[in-house]
Amino acid sequence: MRVVTDLTAPVWPDQRAVVTIGAYDGVHLGHQAVIAQVRRLAADADARAVVVTFDRHPASIVRPESAPRLLTDPEQRLELLAATGVDATVVVQFDESQSHESPTSFVERVLVNALRVRSIVVGEDFHFGHGREGNVALLHELGLQRDFEVLPIELVPRGDGVDEPVSSTTIRRALAGGNVALAAELLGRPYEARGSVVRGDQRGRLLGFPTANVEVPNQVCLPADGVYAGWYERPDGISHPCAINLGRRPTFYEHADSSLLEAHLIDFDGDLYDEPAKVRFGHFLRSERKFDGVDALIDQLKLDVEHARGVLPG
Numbered sequence: 001m002r003v004v005t006d007l008t009a010p011v012w013p014d015q016r017a018v019v020t021i022g023a024y025d026g027v028h029l030g031h032q033a034v035i036a037q038v039r040r041l042a043a044d045a046d047a048r049a050v051v052v053t054f055d056r057h058p059a060s061i062v063r064p065e066s067a068p069r070l071l072t073d074p075e076q077r078l079e080l081l082a083a084t085g086v087d088a089t090v091v092v093q094f095d096e097s098q099s100h101e102s103p104t105s106f107v108e109r110v111l112v113n114a115l116r117v118r119s120i121v122v123g124e125d126f127h128f129g130h131g132r133e134g135n136v137a138l139l140h141e142l143g144l145q146r147d148f149e150v151l152p153i154e155l156v157p158r159g160d161g162v163d164e165p166v167s168s169t170t171i172r173r174a175l176a177g178g179n180v181a182l183a184a185e186l187l188g189r190p191y192e193a194r195g196s197v198v199r200g201d202q203r204g205r206l207l208g209f210p211t212a213n214v215e216v217p218n219q220v221c222l223p224a225d226g227v228y229a230g231w232y233e234r235p236d237g238i239s240h241p242c243a244i245n246l247g248r249r250p251t252f253y254e255h256a257d258s259s260l261l262e263a264h265l266i267d268f269d270g271d272l273y274d275e276p277a278k279v280r281f282g283h284f285l286r287s288e289r290k291f292d293g294v295d296a297l298i299d300q301l302k303l304d305v306e307h308a309r310g311v312l313p314g
Contacts, residue, residue: 001089016047017048018049020050020122021051021053022126027080036084038086039086048088053077053090053091066174095269103138118148122136123154132170174186181284197215198273212263212264216261224246232279243305245263282312
């Protein structure tokens with residue numbers, strides 16, 4: 001997949017593009033359905049299949065006080081988009097200046113001039129441009145003027161009896177409730193948080209359960225505090241089953257400032273410090289709670305590890 005950031009000249013001077021536009025945070029099943037349609041249309045028209053997205057979530061600029069935490073960091077999002085088979089992802093720099101660009105100017109500059117757009121595939125509720133003034137109706141109008149078609153696509157339903165579509169907001173809500181199983185269903189894969197392993201107070205090692213303390217960027221969404229079973233992937237690409245503790249460790253700290261992500265790799269002995277880590281959440285095991293003492297905590301940790309071992313496949 002080609003990653004495009006320079007939009008000052010046509011990306012493919014002799015070929016047109018079928019395009020979809022959006023934040024694409026999570027690259028969930030709804031996003032994947034849109035991209036599949038883009039690829040089908042592009043193949044039929046001998047055109048390029050393209051995702052247009054942004055270098056950060058637009059909400060982080062236009063309403064930073066209520067901007068959502070991210071389901072995917074920029075690197076992971078590009079990896080997931082590449083896996084869909086698109087020809088290119090256009091990454092538009094979204095800053096204060098970009099937030100004031102009119103919908104018409106955006107279409108002309110990015111879609112018409114740079115991508116020579118043939119078709120645009122977006123969800124029925126799509127909005128874009130300054131003040132979210134752009135919508136499907138405006139795209140239809142501009143398409144008549146600039147020779148491209150607009151194909152709204154129905155949003156993908158959750159499919160579990162709940163009358164709402166798959167969305168990044170729904171996934172964040174599931175994670176906030178610790179429902180990593182639902183998040184995985186809507187994403188089409190287990191939810192993954194990435195970060196670096198940092199040195200902690202080594203309390204886990206003293207308790208007989210050494211953990212990797214994974215420092216996740218603040219803007220990344222994490223599930224609710226609790227204990228989970230999941231997988232820990234090292235830089236060599238090998239995944240290890242693990243018991244994950246996400247929380248503020250109330251047995252030892254009265255008022256911790258923030259939650260800490262700790263992963264105990266089952267049946268593993270080795271140095272993980274300073275490594276990049278990918279932690280995937282498979283199953284919610286229990287809520288975080290305060291124990292009466294160290295012995296009670298150790299007894300529970302033993303149960304947690306065996307529980308994790310039992311629910312994780314092979």
